[in-house]
Amino acid sequence: MTILVLIEHYQGGVADGSLELLTLARTLGGPVTALVLAGSMADVATLAAGLDADTVLAVAAPAVARYASSVYLRSLNAAIAACDPELVLLSYSTAGIDLAAGASVATGREMVAYVTSLTRHGAGFAACSQVYGGKLLATSTLPAQGIAVVMPGAVKAGPRSTGDAPVQTLTVDLGPDGCIRHLETLVPESGGIDLTKAARIVCVGRALGNTDKLPMAEALAKLLGAEIAGSRPVIDAGWLPKPRQIGKSGTKVKPKLYLMAGVSGAPEHLEGMGESELIIALNSDPRAPIFGKAHYGAVCDMFEVMPTLIQKLS
Amino acid sequence: MKIVVIQRLEPVLTEELELSDDGRDIDREWIGFALNQFDDQALEQAVLLKESNGATVTAIAIEDEGSDKMLKNALARGADAAFQIPLDADDVESRSSRALAPLYAAAIRTLAPDLVLVGILSNSDLYGELAPYLGAHTGWPQISAVTEVRLAAGKATVRQEYAGGRAARFEVDTPVIIGLQTAMQPPRYVAGSKLRDLLKVQIPELEVDGAPSADMSHGTTLALPDQSAGAVMFDGDADDIATSIHNLLKEKGFVQ
């Protein structure tokens, strides 16, 4: 029995999360099958090169050249039916959210999400997951033939394989024209802002409340020679522009200094800044998950500490 | 165009989460509950579509403590109708999205909308998120991580977001289930007077033909993460903390 890994890709490159899943599958032991969906067999071959898998299961059709939930779900269900894997691994990505629950119902398999560690346990697997915004950890027993959705960064991707795994083609009925049709790919506009290059970042979270106190955070950033950034709710509320969003669906950064105020430290935020060299967190909640990740922290009201720090730096 | 929007209460995460005696769930007795932040966005998106396209919006929730008030809030924000799906607390072992999806799906079949909007996830979705489960139970297409929805000629055009802020636009046949991440405008405030007007309104029940499904909660235990390896904490008042941070920044060479 094999472990089936869904390979996600963009512009000819395999997603880091998918490479991490292949490494996790290897660690668990047993044969590994990589499911690659692409527009043609030539594209499959490019993507499959160097994947650390024993077999590549390929769906090659124009309809799956780009990601669309409906055709990807049909393909994943067909792949599960074809190779009856002991475990299916997906990354916690848009595709992971779109597909795992649907595949679990369609194939009658149990599933567990937000997995940060997965080990063999009897005939099945023991999974540890982050829930409640990272405030609690859940340990569950996933029976054999389950589906696991794994957090990006849970495993470090191993080296690419030097050989190429044999490719098996899978023919899938993708439906007439698909009920979800790709119209265009949208590349984020940077507006001249590139936080990946910033050595210092001051990041504010939802606790900012509105734009009234934004100048305070901006003043602190200026004194530190830092860029200002925000968590997703700050961007969604329109308090800062999208290129200043840090996290899963924003920018991934690794600055020398990441000073954050009023950010809880949800897994989706940590995905974007967890590797910063020095993380200092201000939060009023002593149980905020960010204190498990930050190097230094203080339980405080950010609106009291920031002005005092500004005074000292001025 | 008929829109159903799902509204769910979930624990307020800034409050201290305590575990139940068996460690299988959080202790729901004392914790505060609030509208799921993504369902809040879904409601806003539904009302925006009502305003732009003349759609009718029906808000639904599974009956629970506070669900009545939550649905009145949805009416005050612009929903045209609201229903509670009755659920006998003794009948449910788990309130996960996986467990409750068949009930919501049954309600959706009864209401027969063109579009279902629900928040992309709730913070206890250990066994998967609601939107894809609804897709599986209804057999309708489903698309999650959506940040824009437009309607025209019986079709929806949606923007789906990926890592790094990349996105794609899709045309989707209706009926469709959408797992919404962000509405096209921030959720609006509702005047207290509007809510007061609705105080006496009874939210009707919607009897549905469905039962919760099983999940793995019987084999799951919850625990507080060990934060002992986490941050070195600075104590004291605001001045002490600012001094400690200032000293640290000096020590690390960030400031003179």
Ligand SMILES: Cc1cc2nc3c(=O)[nH]c(=O)nc-3n(C[C@H](O)[C@H](O)[C@H](O)COP(=O)(O)OP(=O)(O)OC[C@H]3O[C@@H](n4cnc5c(N)ncnc54)[C@H](O)[C@@H]3O)c2cc1C
């Ligand atoms: C698919 C997907 C992608 C996502 N992508 C991202 C992403 O790219 N980036 C991102 O950030 N999120 C992302 N999220 C959202 C993420 O799940 C969280 O909702 C978000 O990170 C929470 O932001 P926050 O910490 O600012 O707000 P909250 O979680 O609400 O936290 C606010 C914090 O402020 C603290 N606080 C309140 N008042 C004060 C005060 N006076 N002083 C100090 N502290 C105070 C509170 O204790 C709390 O911890 C994504 C979610 C999904 C589902």
